Amino acid sequence: MEGTSEPVLDASSRLIDFQWKLGMAVSSDSCRSLKYPYVAVMLKVMDPAGQVKSRSFEMTIPQFQNFYRQFKEIAAVIETV
Incomplete structure (x- = not known):
């Protein structure tokens, strides 16, 4: 269904x-912005019913750097608990 998508993770997923892998697109029929690196992330999550689902997404390098900074902040907070 267009315009809707299932969330990658929710609060009850495990x-x-x-x-992850670092990649670089070098050719495409439909994309103009090639030769830029990206990070591909593959997750396996278990929903509350016990079903394991695979999810994947890609991030630009700036998006990944922001993601990394946020996880460092989370780790710093966890260490104080």
């Missing part, structure tokens, strides 16, 4: 696996 992260099972996290994988």
Whole structure:
């Protein structure tokens, strides 16, 4: 259905696996912005019913750097608990 998508994670999901890879698109019929690196993230999550689902998404390098900074902030807060 256009305009709607299932969330990658919700509060009741459990992260099972996290994988990532650095990539670079070099050719495409439909994309003008090539030769820019990106980070591809692959997640496996378990929903409350116990079903394991795979989710994937891509981030630009600036998006990934922001993601990384936020996780560092989370780790710093967790260390104070």
